[in-house]
Amino acid sequence: MTETDVTLRVADLRVDLASGAQPVEGVSFDVRQGEMLGIVGESGSGKSMTLRAMSGLLPHGVRATVTGSVTVAGTELATASGRPPRHPRVGDRAAFGYVFQEPLAALNPGFTIRRHLLEALRAHGRLGDRSDRHDRLVAALADVRLPEPERVLRSHPHELSGGMRQRVVIALALIGRPHVLLADEPTTALDVTVAAEVLDLVQTLQREHSLTSVLVSHDLSLVAQRCDRVLVMYGGEIVESGAAADLMTSPQHPYTQRLLEATVDPFDPELRRTPDPEVESRAPLMTAGGVTVTYPARRRRQDPVVAVDGVDVAVRAGEVVAVVGESGSGKSSMAKALAGMQPVDDGDVRLGGRTVTTDRRDRTWLTGEVQMVFQDPYSALNPRMPVGTAIQRSLAIHQPALDAASRREEARRLLDDVGLPRSFEDRYPVELSGGQRQRVVVARALAAQPRVLLADEPTSALDVSVQAQLLALLRDLVDRRDLGMLLITHDFAAVRAIADRVVVMSRGRIVEAAPIDDLITTPTDPYTRRLLDAVPSARRTHTTQEST
Amino acid sequence: MTTAVIRRLGVGLLTLWVVSVLVFLIIHNLPGDPISVLLRQYATPETRAALEALWGLDKPLTEQYLAWLGNLLTGDFGVSISSNLPVGQILAERLPRTLLLMTGGLLLALLVAIPGGMLAASRRGSAVDHGLTTGSLVLQAQPEFWIGSLLVLTFGVTLAWFPTSGYVDLADDPVGWLRHSVMPMLTIAVVTTGLLLRTVRASMLTELQQDHILLARSNGVRPWRVIGWHAGRNAVAPTLTVVGLQVGILMSGAVITERVFGYPGMGLTLVNALISRDYPVVQSGILVFAALFIVTNTVVDVVSMWLDPRTRATLQGAR
Structure with a gap:
């Protein structure tokens, strides 16, 4: 690598927070012209902070000292003493363009897309002539392949889809003609097919604009698939770096090895699940027949929204059935209907010979049979209640025969069951990590002695290594307690890890239902195939590379 | 007009009706009555009976209430017991003065609060931020009569820049009006x-x-x-909501402030009417204050909805 090839050089970057913490402890790396560098790490690894610090974008109100040097296209941005300058420029181009994780939050809800673009143009002193301004705005949107740019210009962010919003954010980042495009988890908030499109777009733009880019993500498969080289960060330091392919096949650092081990590749043939004929012969525990859920029209003269349209699902004791779909597919409405929290307009949900209704009088029976594991363990627990008490509360409702002492003992046993030390009973949720909290949520659900667990995206708020552990726990509980489990998710890795059968939903209907192995290897429906194609998988990429 | 606005106005009318009942019941159940205030020791059973018959005070409360409400609906606010003037005329004269006072005070307050709040937020945790937030807390803790008296003492008596009390009409002498109104406005602004x-x-x-x-x-x-611009624009809506709620506090502030400065607005009128148990003036005055409060807050709600493009659609949806 010759010196002139290097577009971005970061040397000994450190961030010292006023609180004494050091989220970034001496990070150094080079990115060559036209290269896409990946940075992988879990939450708290310092990967986002590295991007923020080098581009002068520390969050508002964070007091920190940034040291080290950042060189873009041969020009040093930061001196050893202070923060990098706000919005550094090199020549007449911006040093960095930034793409954020959640495009809805990253766009100002009060501004139209036109105003966003105008603000960016103004900031770069490129407002230019009024006469061709409109054409330039349209061109900026066409550049990121946005259809109907005229309509998009007039829209507010909430009127666009997630993928369109992220394209707008990319268009905004490109207005300063940056040397380096920094993308911080740019697809985490997007559906898998949309995510693939957005990343394809970034790679196309990178070629067209001869950009250099840095892609930060928690998703090892995604980074390995898209990037040339990958850095692995842990505890504010780079623990390993290398070519993406090498990293995936022979990781050197123990942390990378652990991360790789926890990363489920849905296309890994070793993950085949052998069906248990005994379980398969059982009669269904919970069945949904022709379930239809509609929501009333939001405005007059609009048709009501059919969220779920005649869906059949059944789950047996001892098996995990996954309901997979993208946002808007109706999977969450289906989950609500199954839990008796959403009236069903047609069809019925039956459980143990009874029909599930939203009737309040059936609530105690129903919650004794079906328990939920929620997506966000941070808000699913009362922050003012020790976790032991939370479990005991559930016990008091569902096992009223127990006295206080045996409730306490039972709560401790449940902590054992979910792999938490008994001493945790006096801790408050804030003292627990995300994965530990989710275990408490599971323990609380088990306290009701349910026959069915309904898990709605139980792992999407967790780090990769924690996800794997939680999924293993859930599978283990299903097997040991003969529970039926419905796993509602968009994540094929989670499905591959624990599900026996999969139901793929799109636009409120089931497009395909099959045992997991069949679905992965021989998907029949075109939508399922598209969904699977969009799943980042290093393994699949490698096989296609080998075959070509 | 949209359904959202109409619904709000409907709730407002209902609230007003409840206020009218409450005001009526409370004032009529207060110890003392207008006749004893008016006649004092000269009240004889005969004159009392005659006056009660004249003002309709001898009738049952429900009947009195319905008569008052019926007249209100035709735009007749009744006649003041103590001054014998039509209440409508009193309101027309006094209310604009108070509204000007409140608006002036509010504008002064916003002139300081908006840049001050933005500065404090943008320098969060700095000495400027601490100074501004502590300062506002101190100001917030000052009662109107105390601030008013301080102002009178400093600028009215010691420095003699402004008259300590009294009033000149805006139409007659704008400069004089301003000289009389500056200190009351400042008082309202400070709190x-x-x-x-x-x-x-x-x-x-x-x-x-x-x-x-x-x-x-x-x-x-x-x-x-x-x-x-980027942050400030979106911070307007929540601030506006608080301003709407502040209108209520401003009104009670105006009552006290006008008393301190002898400013003949609606507040002073209400206090005097209450002392003399001038039922028609108190009832109508409070009802008008309540109506003002409700209208302001409805307007604020609608404007906030309009400011946010996500809720603007619901406003325009059923046009």
Whole structure:
């Protein structure tokens, strides 16, 4: 690598927070012209902070000292003493363009897309002539392949889809003609097919604009698939770096090895699940027949929204059935209907010979049979209640025969069951990590002695290594307690890890239902195939590379 | 008009009706009555009976209430017991004075609170921020009569810049009106600035934490433009809601302030009417204050909905 090839050089970057913490402890790396560098790490690894610090974008109100040097296209941005300058420029181009994780939050809800673009143009002193301004705005949107740019210009962010919003954010980042495009988890908030499109777009733009880019993500498969080289960060330091392919096949650092081990590749043939004929012969525990859920029209003269349209699902004791779909597919409405929290307009949900209704009088029976594991363990627990008490509360409702002492003992046993030390009973949720909290949520659900667990995206708020552990726990509980489990998710890795059968939903209907192995290897429906194609998988990429 | 606005106005009317009942019941159940206030020791059973018959005070309460309400609906506010003037005329004369006082005070307060709150938020945790927030807390804790008296003492007596009390009509002598109105407006401004500044600061802090602020910064928008325009625009709505609620506090503030400065607005009128148990004036005065409060807050709600493009659609949807 010759010196002139290097577009971005970061040397000994450190961030010292006023609180004494050091989220970034001496990070150094080079990115060559036209290269896409990946940075992988879990939450708290310092990967986002590295991007923020080098581009002068520390969050508002964070007091920190940034040291080290950042060189873009041969020009040093930061001196050893202070923060990098706000919005550094090199020549007449911006040093960095930034793409954020959640495009809805990253766009100002009060501004139209036109105003966003105008603000960016103004900031770069490129407002230019009024006469061709409109054409330039349209061109900026066409550049990121946005259809109907005229309509998009007039829209507010909430009127666009997630993928369109992220394209707008990319268009905004490109207005300063940056040397380096920094993308911080740019697809985490997007559906898998949309995510693939957005990343394809970034790679196309990178070629067209001869950009250099840095892609930060928690998703090892995604980074390995898209990037040339990958850095692995842990505890504010780079623990390993290398070519993406090498990293995936022979990781050197123990942390990378652990991360790789926890990363489920849905296309890994070793993950085949052998069906248990005994379980398969059982009669269904919970069945949904022709379930239809509609929501009333939001405005007059609009048709009501059919969220779920005649869906059949059944789950047996001892098996995990996954309901997979993208946002808007109706999977969450289906989950609500199954839990008796959403009236069903047609069809019925039956459980143990009874029909599930939203009737309040059936609530105690129903919650004794079906328990939920929620997506966000941070808000699913009362922050003012020790976790032991939370479990005991559930016990008091569902096992009223127990006295206080045996409730306490039972709560401790449940902590054992979910792999938490008994001493945790006096801790408050804030003292627990995300994965530990989710275990408490599971323990609380088990306290009701349910026959069915309904898990709605139980792992999407967790780090990769924690996800794997939680999924293993859930599978283990299903097997040991003969529970039926419905796993509602968009994540094929989670499905591959624990599900026996999969139901793929799109636009409120089931497009395909099959045992997991069949679905992965021989998907029949075109939508399922598209969904699977969009799943980042290093393994699949490698096989296609080998075959070509 | 949209269904959302109509629904709000409907709730407002219902609230007004409840207020009318409550005011009526409370004032009529207070110890003392207008006749004893008026006649004092000269009240004889005969004159009392004659006056009660004249003003309809001998009839059952429900009948009195219905008569008052019926007249109200035809725009007749009744006649003041103590001054014998039509209440409508009193309101028309006094209410605008109080409204001007409140508006002036509020504008003064906003003039300080908006830039102050933005400055404090943008320099969160700095000496400027601490100074401004502590200062607002101190101001918020001052009662109107105390601030008013201080102002009178300093600028009225010691420095003799402004008259200590009294009033000249705006139409007759604008400069004189301003000289008489500055100190009452300042009093109102001082006690409202604190809360408003802290509200602006809080809404700005929420906005400044948003990702879209980072995006604006990453696109190179200048810091003051980010604060004043990108964040400031979105911080308007929550601030506006508090301003709407402040109107109620402003009204009670005006009552006390007008008393301190002998300013003949609606507040002073209400206090005097209450002392003399002038039932028609008290009832109508309070009802008008309540109506003002409800209308202001409805307007504020609608404007807030309009300011946010996400809720603007519901306003326009059923046009």
